[in-house]
Amino acid sequence: MIYADNAATTKTSRTAIEAMTPYLDTVYGNPSSLHSMGQAANQALTSARETVAQCLGCDAKEITFTAGGSEADNQAITTAAILGARQGKKHIVSTAFEHHAVLHTLKKLEKQGYEIELLDVHEDGLVTAEQVAGAIRPDTCLVTVMYANNEIGTIQPIAGIGAVCREKGVLFHTDAVQAAGHLPIDVVKQNVDMLSLSGHKFHGPKGVGALYARKGIALQSLIEGGAQERGKRAGTENVPGIIGMAAALKEACEHMDENAKKVSAMRDRLIEGLSAIPHSAVNGALSPRLPGNVSFCFEGIEGESLLLLLDDKGVCASSGSACTSGSLDPSHVLLAIGRVHDVAHGSLRLTLCEENTPEDVEAIIAATKDVVSYLRAMSPVWRDLQEGKRQFIL
Numbered sequence: 469m470i471y472a473d474n475a476a477t478t479k480t481s482r483t484a485i486e487a488m489t490p491y492l493d494t495v496y497g498n499p500s501s502l503h504s505m506g507q508a509a510n511q512a513l514t515s516a517r518e519t520v521a522q523c524l525g526c527d528a529k530e531i532t533f534t535a536g537g538s539e540a541d542n543q544a545i546t547t548a549a550i551l552g553a554r555q556g557k558k559h560i561v562s563t564a565f566e567h568h569a570v571l572h573t574l575k576k577l578e579k580q581g582y583e584i585e586l587l588d589v590h591e592d593g594l595v596t597a598e599q600v601a602g603a604i605r606p607d608t609c610l611v612t613v614m615y616a617n618n619e620i621g622t623i624q625p626i627a628g629i630g631a632v633c634r635e636k637g638v639l640f641h642t643d644a645v646q647a648a649g650h651l652p653i654d655v656v657k658q659n660v661d662m663l664s665l666s667g668h669k670f671h672g673p674k675g676v677g678a679l680y681a682r683k684g685i686a687l688q689s690l691i692e693g694g695a696q697e698r699g700k701r702a703g704t705e706n707v708p709g710i711i712g713m714a715a716a717l718k719e720a721c722e723h724m725d726e727n728a729k730k731v732s733a734m735r736d737r738l739i740e741g742l743s744a745i746p747h748s749a750v751n752g753a754l755s756p757r758l759p760g761n762v763s764f765c766f767e768g769i770e771g772e773s774l775l776l777l778l779d780d781k782g783v784c785a786s787s788g789s790a791c792t793s794g795s796l797d798p799s800h801v802l803l804a805i806g807r808v809h810d811v812a813h814g815s816l817r818l819t820l821c822e823e824n825t826p827e828d829v830e831a832i833i834a835a836t837k838d839v840v841s842y843l844r845a846m847s848p849v850w851r852d853l854q855e856g857k858r859q860f861i862l
Contacts, residue, residue: 469783469784471823472783472784472820473784473785473818473819474819474821475619475646475819476786477674478669479671480668480671480712481671481672481715483715484671484712484716487714488708488709488712488715489708491509491707491708495509500694500696500704509707512707512711513707514528515714516714517531517714520717523648523717524648524653524654524663525653525655525657526655526680531680532679532681532698533676534676535675535676536674536676537567537643537669537677538567538569538677539679540664540665540666541567541569541570541573541612541641543701544663544664544679545560545610546690547662547685547687547688548560548612551609551639551685551688552608552610553582558581559585560577560612561587561600561612562612563587563595563613563614565589565593565617565619566612566614570614585603587600589805591805592752592753592805593622593751593753593805594624594752595613595629600629600633604638608636609638610638610639610641611633611641612641612642613642614643614646615644615646616650617646618645618646619763620761620802621646621762622753622756623651630642639662639685640659640660641661641664642662643664644663645665645666645669645677647665648670649669649717649721650670650759650760651724651758661682661685662679663680664679664680665677665717667716667717670720671719672712672713672715672717673713676706676712676713730822731759731821731822732760735760735820738818739754741829741830741833741837742762742764744837745837747768747860747862748767748862750763751807751815761817762817762818764816764818765811765815766816766840766862767814767850769840769843769844770843771813771814778839781839782835785817785818786816787817798815799812808861810849810861816836818832
């Protein structure tokens with residue numbers, strides 16, 4: 469089996485597992501307990517917080533551990549909204565192709581009287597700092613733009629957007645779930661006020677994430693209860709998960725350059741091979757792009773059938789975000805960059821990591837070519853396109 473769905477989740481690394489194990493069966497105390505085992509767990513939690521902070525270029529006190537990227541997104545956006553409302557500011561700027569953890573939170577705030585402005589995304593899958601600057605108003609309380617898109621892999625100009633927001637005195641949050649561990653992050657140099665990440669995207673465990681919030685931002689609690697995480701996130705910390713996430717992030721950052729070089733080369737070969745399929749197109753700009761992301765549309769087929777038949781051939785892939793895999797609607801990301809519904813339905817996302825091989829890539833290319841040909845041979849839509857009853861789009 470070839471696993472090419474690393475944007476959905478990654479395999480937990482041996483480094484992360486070994487780091488976690490003692491906190492599952494030996495040092496299993498509650499980090500809020502005063503006895504020695506509890507304090508040993510608390511010390512490990514402090515060390516993990518420092519590790520994550522070092523990887524982001526911030527202070528350990530600016531890190532709050534969460535249950536994942538979605539919770540971190542929710543807390544960051546809700547915090548900015550509440551703080552903004554206290555100053556009479558209820559305008560929020562984002563983009564049309566954010567993750568649903570962001571978009572659904574914004575939709576909820578819209579029902580509470582906030583004005584949400586979603587910037588259009590260019591065909592290349594990028595927004596610009598100039599777009600953001602043009603959208604900011606005196607009553608803007610937040611700009612939230614993802615670091616790298618989870619479906620098409622395009623990398624946004626975070627430092628430029630952050631500079632605009634800092635100049636205009638507006639809080640800037642970025643969903644860096646796909647970027648952390650794969651792209652360099654320095655929240656100070658990039659003028660980021662809040663940043664979300666999730667452990668299972670860089671070979672850490674599932675169910676654990678982190679939120680960076682710049683010193684001076686009064687995080688608002690989503691979960692009430694105990695005083696854990698300095699009173700900003702109630703509930704006993706997932707110590708083993710946090711330890712594993714910190715170890716995985718440190719390892720990913722230490723090997724970032726070599727991993728990016730290896731994975732980018734495989735990505736480029738995969739794009740080259742799939743581009744040979746007639747009436748296909750890569751989604752989003754080729755650069756700047758996440759090292760392992762390949763997103764394609766194939767005209768005349770359905771993405772769901774493509775995925776199932778690729779699975780039969782031993783290739784694990786996706787059509788887009790794993791969080792919406794049960795939906796029959798075309799990807800909002802692909803629609804945002806201008807793909808029409810019929811084409812967006814025929815999407816394929818392949819996401820590689822450093823454990824993949826060039827042989828995997830060649831096998832994926834061959835399998836995809838076979839499956840696309842097979843599906844088109846039985847498709848009435850493809851027959852209509854071939855006979856000129858419909859016009860090709862790609």
